[in-house]
Amino acid sequence: MLVDQAEKLRLMVRQTKKTAHILAVTSGKGGVGKSNISANLAICLTAAGKSVLLIDADLGLANLDVLLNVRARYNLSHVIAGKRSIEQIVQNAPGGVRLICGASGLSDLADLTPFQRQRIVQELTALEHQADFIIIDTGAGISSGVLSFCEAADQTLVVTTPEPPSITDAYAVIKRLAQGHSGTKISLLVNMAPNRSEARKVYQRLAQTAAKFISTVVYDAGYVLRDEHVPEAVNQSEPLVLAYPRCPAGYCFLALAGKLGRVSEPANVKSGFFHRVMNWFY
Ligand SMILES: Nc1ncnc2c1ncn2[C@@H]1O[C@H](COP(=O)(O)OP(=O)(O)O)[C@@H](O)[C@H]1O
Ligand SMILES: [Mg+2]
Incomplete structure (x- = not known):
């Protein structure tokens, strides 16, 4: 009996201690490669032994299910409508990644009623302790x-x-993020780069401008080369790093995962991520 209780306590401590590192992938313009980067990065981090949850939060153009060839019966819209719990919509995706599919057609999280937002945040909060990333x-x-x-x-x-x-x-986007003073660490990733030196030029110019005019540090996340294997993999509905692991872009994803996987700073444990999302609206 006592042993049982001790074991339960240990489990509880373990569960409450673990807080995922949250990475948002965004851009100013569409079609720059966010979804490909999110999916391939998730697979590389999983291969490196991390548990990764991938969330398709592009409420306008959700397409990670197509990219990863996952057939999803339920998605975030079912959670928002209260028809399914978040646990019920987590899907197994290629490479050992767990995926939460988006809700195409919902134009914006801000269009949800406060009640709907409350529900989705509460549901998502439970997931923060179930993944490394x-x-x-x-x-x-x-x-x-x-x-x-x-x-x-x-x-x-x-x-x-x-x-x-x-x-x-x-x-x-960087300017708006900087104005928010949220403390999110901003990194720039140059995708579809013709080579390393072009990518560096883009980073340096943008980082210098941000430092000079908005006093903001933009970290260097590196680059992913322009590589025809990427659209080929997309056409085959197979993630690039699984279809063509040794292609130039594949090596870039591995390097990116290596960089991000070393993130060691403790995540914000005082208030959970999804509560911070919620707070943003008030
Ligand atoms: N490194 C790359 N090299 C070549 N094509 C790329 C690369 N990254 C993305 N693409 C292509 O760009 C298109 C848009 O990518 P996607 O990930 O859907 O962008 P987003 O999510 O930002 O809208 C895809 O058709 C993909 O094949
Ligand atoms: Mg996308």
């Missing part, structure tokens, strides 16, 4: 729903391509 694939742009996820995350990965319009829009 939670990766959130957000929509593009500076809508309040997207920003709320980023501001509540430990780290926000802002994705840009080397094209000027994409860089300009990434800067606008």
Whole structure:
């Protein structure tokens, strides 16, 4: 009996101690590679022994299920409607990743009623203690729903391509995030880079501008090379790092996972991530 109780306590302590590192993946412009990055990064981190939960929070254009070839009967909209619990909609995805599918068609988290938001936050809070990493694939742009996820995350990965319009829009997101004073660590990832030195130029220019004009540190998350294997894998509905693990972009994802996997700072334990999301609205 006593042994039973001690075991229960130990389990409780273990469960409450573990708090996931939350990474939001966002961008100014759409189509820059957020979903591919989220999915492949999740698989690489899982391969490195981390437990990873991937959430498709692009409420306008949810497509991680297609990318990962997962057929989802239920998604976040069923949780919002109170028809399913969050535990019931977690799906097993390739590479050992657990996936929560998005709700295409919902335009914005901010459009939900306070009651609906409360429900989704409460449901998601339970998941914070069940993973080492939670990766959130957000929509593009500076809508309040997207920003709320980023501001509540430990780290926000802002994705840009080397094209000027994409860089300009990434800067606008960074500026908004900086104004929020949320404390989320902002990192820049240059996707579809022709080579390392072009990627570095994009990073340096943007980081210098942010330091000079908005006194904000933008960390360097590195780059992913432009690689035709990426659209090929997309067409095959198979994640790149599983379909073509040794292609140039595949190595970039491994390097990115290595960088992020070393994150050691303790996650915010005082108030859970999803409560911070909630607070953002008030
Ligand atoms: N590194 C890359 N090299 C070549 N094509 C890429 C790369 N990353 C993404 N793509 C292509 O860009 C398109 C958009 O990617 P996606 O991940 O859906 O973007 P987002 O989620 O930002 O809208 C996809 O069709 C994909 O094949
Ligand atoms: Mg996407």
